[in-house]
Structure formats: C-alpha cells, structure tokens
Amino acid sequence: MASIRPSTLLLRVDGFGWQDCLATGPGSAILGSLLFSALFPAPMSVKFLLRVAGTLLLAWAAAAACVALHTPLPWMLGPLVATSVLSMAGAPTESWGPLRNGGQWAIGAALGLYFTPEVSALVGSLWWAIILGIAWALLLGWGFGAWLYRLHAPRMHGVPASMLRSTSYFAGAIGAASEMTLLSERENARTDLVAASHSLRLLIVTITIPFALQWSGLQGLDILIPTVRDVSWPGLALLALLTGAGALVMDRLGRANPWFMGAMLVSMAVTMAGLHLSAVPQALVNAAQLVIGVSLGVRFRAEFLHTAPRWLASVAVGTFGLMGICAAFAAVLAWATGLPWVTLLLGTSPGGITEMAITAKVLQLGVPVVTAFQVCRLIAVLMLVGPMFRRIYPPTEGGSAI
Numbered sequence: 001m002a003s004i005r006p007s008t009l010l011l012r013v014d015g016f017g018w019q020d021c022l023a024t025g026p027g028s029a030i031l032g033s034l035l036f037s038a039l040f041p042a043p044m045s046v047k048f049l050l051r052v053a054g055t056l057l058l059a060w061a062a063a064a065a066c067v068a069l070h071t072p073l074p075w076m077l078g079p080l081v082a083t084s085v086l087s088m089a090g091a092p093t094e095s096w097g098p099l100r101n102g103g104q105w106a107i108g109a110a111l112g113l114y115f116t117p118e119v120s121a122l123v124g125s126l127w128w129a130i131i132l133g134i135a136w137a138l139l140l141g142w143g144f145g146a147w148l149y150r151l152h153a154p155r156m157h158g159v160p161a162s163m164l165r166s167t168s169y170f171a172g173a174i175g176a177a178s179e180m181t182l183l184s185e186r187e188n189a190r191t192d193l194v195a196a197s198h199s200l201r202l203l204i205v206t207i208t209i210p211f212a213l214q215w216s217g218l219q220g221l222d223i224l225i226p227t228v229r230d231v232s233w234p235g236l237a238l239l240a241l242l243t244g245a246g247a248l249v250m251d252r253l254g255r256a257n258p259w260f261m262g263a264m265l266v267s268m269a270v271t272m273a274g275l276h277l278s279a280v281p282q283a284l285v286n287a288a289q290l291v292i293g294v295s296l297g298v299r300f301r302a303e304f305l306h307t308a309p310r311w312l313a314s315v316a317v318g319t320f321g322l323m324g325i326c327a328a329f330a331a332v333l334a335w336a337t338g339l340p341w342v343t344l345l346l347g348t349s350p351g352g353i354t355e356m357a358i359t360a361k362v363l364q365l366g367v368p369v370v371t372a373f374q375v376c377r378l379i380a381v382l383m384l385v386g387p388m389f390r391r392i393y394p395p396t397e398g399g400s401a402i
Helices: 026-039 046-069 074-088 097-112 117-124 127-152 161-172 177-186 191-215 233-252 258-272 282-297 302-306 309-337 341-348 353-363 367-392
Strands: 009-014 017-023
Touching: 046 074, 046 282, 074 191, 074 282, 074 302, 097 233, 097 258, 097 282, 097 353, 117 258, 117 367, 127 161, 127 309, 127 341, 127 367, 161 177, 161 191, 161 367, 177 191, 177 367, 191 282, 191 309, 191 341, 191 353, 233 258, 258 367, 282 353, 309 341, 341 353, 341 367, 353 367
Parallel strands: none
Antiparallel strands: 009 017
16 A cells, blocks of 8 residues: 555555455544534433433334334434324433434435446436326425415415415425425414424324335346445545535535435445445435434324324325326336336325435335435425415415415
C-alpha cells in the first residue's frame, strides 16, 4: 500500500470490488462529529431512555415471535403491531427520533445498492410509467379527499365548510404524514384529523399488503438483486461515511425523509458508478426495520381512538378501497410494461416510501422499480399538492377556500 498522509483517503480498486479502505484524519473525524451531533442533538432524561429501552425490548420480543411464526416482515411488523396496541392501551411506550433516523439511514444505504448501471437504465426506460404513477397518485388523493368531504359535510356541522374542505383534501393526499400536516396547517385545516388519517392509512397499508402477498405466494420474484452481497468492513465504513454525509446534507437543506433519501441517493450514485464497497449486514437491516416499526407504532396513543371515530372509520374503509383501486391500476401498468403486477402494486400503493421499499426488499419484489415509483411520487406530491389545492379550491374574498 502506498504511503499517504493521515488526512487523505486511500482506496484501491480491483476491477469490480474495493479491496482496501483507509479513512482517517481530521476530515473523517469532522464528518463523524457532524453525523453524531445530527443524530443525537440533545441529552435525554434517564426516565425517557428507560422508556425507550423498554419499548425496544418489547419490540425485539415481538419480532422474535413473528420470526418463529414465519410472518411477513417480522422485524418491522412485529414491533409495529405490538407497540401500537400497547400505546393505544395506555402503556408508556417511547420512540427516540435519532434511532429512527439511523434506521432510515441504513435502509436507504441498502436500497441504493440495487441501482447498478443496468438496473438504472431499466428504471429510466420506465419514465412514462412513473409519470403516469405520479398523475394517478395526485388524482387518487384528490378523489379520496373529495369523498371524505362529501361523506362528512352533512355530519360535522361544527366545522366550517372551508376548514372541512382543506382537512379532507390533505387527509386524502397520498403523501408523507408530517409534510401533509404542515401543508394543511397553512390552509387552516384540522391538523389533528389530517395527521390521524395519514397515520391510520400508513398502518393499514403497511400491515395488509405484506400479509396478503405472503399468503398469496407472491414473493421471491425479483431478478434485480444487489451486486454486492458480501460485507467488507472497511468498505462498509466508507459507505457509512458517504451515505451519512448525503443524509446530513439533505437534513440541513430541510428535505423530506432526509436520512432515507440522502443515504439512498449517495448509495445509488456509488453503485451506478460501478464502485462496489460492501453490502449492509442483515442484522443491521433487521435492527433498522425494528426501530422504524417502533416509530410508527408509538404514534397511536389512547387519545387516537377518541379522535373523531366516524372520521377514522371512513379513512380505514377508504384506505382498503384505495388499495383495491391501486391493484387494478397496477394490473394495467403490468400489461403495458411487462413487469410483474406485484412489483407495480408496491410501487403505486398508498403506503410510505420506506415501508414499501422494505416490503419489496424482504419479499424480493423489484426494489429499484418500487423505490423509483415511490420516491418520484413523494417528490411530486410535495411539490404539487399545495398549488393544486389553491387551483381547485381558490380562496374567496374572505380568504377561505370555496
């Protein structure tokens, strides 16, 4: 190995694989310090940490039980179901944001390894189908919101029509819960109903689709597998630094899902460049699924059950309807593209990016295609759903939507 200064980074490439990696000196130390401060911004109380530890122990036990029962996605669905049930029962469950960020970081880095030059070319050739998927998501979200408004307008007399209109619209939009809640607040919507609607939709989709696919035998159809399947600890350290830097940049820019998107985009870029660093250890992927499942489950507190029960019931019914409609749309896309129907179902389903991508990875159902559809949908919805609302429902002279 050539002699280098401590502040430099030495990489030796042998054809398709990284053989050596040295990341020392002030540069990597500074980056590591920035990542640590971003993941762990402030000290926590002992009581809080004990609650987090107890919740994680419960989640691990639930995951182990699901592994023994051979359920789909045991490391995510087990913790999700267990923590959501206990949280609604009033148990002091707790999730720590930095752990969820770390989980998204690991999943994003793992998913990016699928995007080889050949796979990226395949995904790029589907640009027209992805655009159709975006238009479909926007239309479906608007239709869902309009249905909620028509259903509840005669009953919710205490809510002004303009407020119910914006609440229904943003509750129906197929976007990320936190971003849709923030957008709805600007339009004077009932943010509690918007947040509850998205949390319930995500819960239903995340649980229903994996079970349905496993029970129907629709899994293991993936021919697009990561080129790097072995763990190289030096390569993994470099991959962690690079993807962590990408996540940190996205976080500083205030982008949606920064720890997932930033890590995935950097991992994609490295893989598309033909550089093979390391696979992400399966144990780390399992741990990431566990903390993501916990972070979803703790949203459902006891108060959730008392938040407009009729509204939540209609959201639940509507979510099942959305999944059925998306299944039909996926069948049309499958006929037009020649891709497996189940892959396009995951790509167009009204679930979260991370959750649907994990489902595709664990069940081996076309991770790059699913990820491309879901990521493009999220970006488009975040950019367009606000302007669409103001165009469809222009404000009156009093400043409220028609």
